[in-house]
Amino acid sequence: MKMQFCSCQHKMASNLTADEEAGWFVSQKEQPWWQWLLRRFIASGPIPRHVAFVMDGNRRFAKNKNLGSVIKGHEKGFVQLAKILDWCSRFGIREITVYAFSIENFKRSEDEVGGLMRLAEEKFQKLLNDSEKLDEKRICFRFYGNRTLLSARLQKLMSDIEERTEKFEGGRLNVCMPYTSRDEISRSFETIRTHVKEGKLNVEDINESMIDACLDSGCGGTPPDLFVRTSGEHRLSDFMMWQAADTHVYFDSVLWPEFGYYNLCKAILNYQYYRTTVSKMSSLNISEETTWKMNFSGNDRDLISVKS
């Protein structure tokens, strides 16, 4: 069965056009019968609203398959991401967050970091150029992380994509780049400190909800229901540590470019199996009287309180 699944996936990959392989969106027209059957079966149960992925294993994939360069591995990883976005959208998963580049990854070789930045520029430019597909899919793109560490050109591309897709409500894709959770939390603290210094906030009003609102995910994002990490590593690697504190965490041993439909189904089935127990655990949290929201439009941010 496993072999059949693999051969079907390879078949699907070979069905992709060169344009689709290079782009963010793969064809929505056809799905192999076994994928359709599995989806119908799994979708009869609860589906996570938001899934966060740590796309780990691209370099090991390139090494194992003798691709010659680690960048080839990252390219394969991107092709897989586009397929997973399509599969998730078919399952009805509304929000996806991917860990594309960690601030720690700047420690890697200049060649690899440069190659990754070029790949990101190329893919973001392609996304902007693909106006027709963007309007068809209506997916809102958001970028989490400390953008000041990136080149001016990349920063501009990211802002343009966010602006272009801001009003879309067909789904949401959060790309974390260059990101670490600690950096995100400390930037959120700094935003609050600035508000306190300006006299807009009282220190005693600070609560979890306020920190939540000041995180990168505060602009319309939700906490993930399922956290998936590939490549057999069992750690968070500084990814969404605040948001995933009570989330279902799922580890898979396959490398990211090999994370296929079968693996996604296993992750969702695992989520369904433990959903009630995990949600019981998160209900142990203390509820807060005042919730905070970040109103946003373009680059403008405004923190507002909502009494509950």
Place this chain on the structure above:
Amino acid sequence: MLDVAGICVAAVRAVYWLVMLVCNFLGYSPLWAQIAMKNRKMENVRIRIPAHLAVCFTERRLIDLTEVIQIMDSCVAAGIRQLSLYDPFGELVSQIGQIEQACRLFTRADLFCDGKRLHSSGLTNLKVNVLSRKMGKSALVEACKMLCREDDEITVDRVSKTLEDKFHLSDPDFLLQVGNVPTLCGYPPWNLRITEFLQTPRLPCSRRALDCCVEAFSQRDIRVGK
């Protein structure tokens, strides 16, 4: 006679072939292959003792005071320097008096509970930190309040230092998720940056069980971005 022997051999071969086929089909290695692979792997692995071990109880029924005291002893024997016991249900905090007594009489460990020092003796080999949900996001909220009262810019290092100084929260090298629920139950999120996780159905309180977990930790590849 020969035919019967031949048939038996063929039958054994057929059964073996079928088992291999089923294992292949399901994607599992047969048990003997797994044991052989594990032994070969362990021959090449240098045992690394985690300096800081954390335990996260994901099921209330698995919290047993006797086992908790036993694991403190096993940690001392294994050379672990710090043990954080996180219980989101608050059971351990409610029994902190008994844990303190055990620390004074038997384990000779320094004991902290939700950021407060309860017991300290000069020559201890183990620091035990009992944590409840209060030390999760709530501790970060408190840290944020403290830092917001100061004039300096808030950085990652300053947040880590505040958590360490005020609540004795530091990063565990290795976290044992005790129970079958695959979640971190609100474990202090800031400190899980590079922590390795291992899910275990029970608390590995005996020395032998703890050694098995340490072996699993030794096999992990820690890269921190590189």
